Amino acid sequence: MALILYIDMDSFFASCEIARHPELKGKPLIVGSSPIKTKERGVVQACNYEARKYGIRSAMPTTMAYKLCSDVAYLEADNSYYERVSSEIEALLKAHNLRMEMDSIDEAAIELETDGRDSALELAKRIKNDIKNRFNLPCTVGIARGKIIAKMACDSAKPDGLIFLDRTDVKAFLQNLSVGKIPGVGNKTENKLGMLGIKTVGDLAKTDPTVLFGALGSFGKELFLIANGNDQSRVLDETPAISIGREKTLDKNANSVDEMSGTILELADAVMEEAKKRNVAFKNIGVKTRYSDFTDRIKSRSLNNYSESKEVLITTAKKLFSELVGKKPVRKIGVRVSMLSQRKGQKSL
Ligand SMILES: [Mg+2]
CATH class of the missing domain: 1.10.150.20 (5' to 3' exonuclease, C-terminal subdomain)
Structure with a gap:
């Protein structure tokens, strides 16, 4: 089983805010609308560990959070800022040139090619330091065999933790x-x-x-x-060199494929343009949805033959999206082609 390094940012939205409002460091902070300022009944979108000490949790109504602790700072969520930081972290992780995937806006998994404990810990420490130095953000890293157990290890070591579970430790850990x-x-x-x-x-x-x-x-x-410690889940390979993908935040959250068909066309156009520029055909089509609660889901399908057709891309993407929409509002979508093959020579004259 592959050794996997699972990285989860600690209270990501709240930590992003503290990184640019250092005066709030060490004080309880809620990302969400203040119940005093707004008459709306908002919820806690995120909170830091200082707020959690009072029993405050994300998704809790802010009126209840206020009862638990009235001396909390409130900041409105700034989603595009968090997404920007997330893609910079993604770029930093990709630079290690290992099989890696973003699991959500603030979680990533990296599959290691070597099997040693020391080299895994060394990489984990380096990543923690790089993220701390560059973004002033804390994260926790769990290393284990299989992505699911690595994520569980990571959850157990929060915040600002680092844990390595080897085959011999895993049973006791899970027990x-x-x-x-x-x-x-x-x-x-x-x-x-x-x-x-x-x-x-x-x-x-x-x-x-x-x-x-x-x-x-x-x-x-x-x-x-x-x-039983037998976790076969691995990191999906989606390195940019072997795929072409585009993503876009929707103008309005969508609950059906119809509501996002304009954006699907736009993304398919952009992907096809890049495929033409690189002179490649594709055999796999993938889509990604980011929901309003910032969880992500991806789905992909392989074609029987290589294709260069925008129609195939659009029809397949819509079919895949239809399996992902409806349960929760969708705020951002992505379309991707992979398993690329160079087309032979012919340039249009
Ligand atoms: Mg997190």
């Missing part, structure tokens, strides 16, 4: 964690497992996998493997 700590296990799955008497990842590891399959289908089987 007493509640099943809800596994990414992808929400309240519904947690309740289903609870009814089977499964509370911890250790319980999960001991359960007959056919029982899990019966209750949760193939996800149950996956959970069994992860609980």
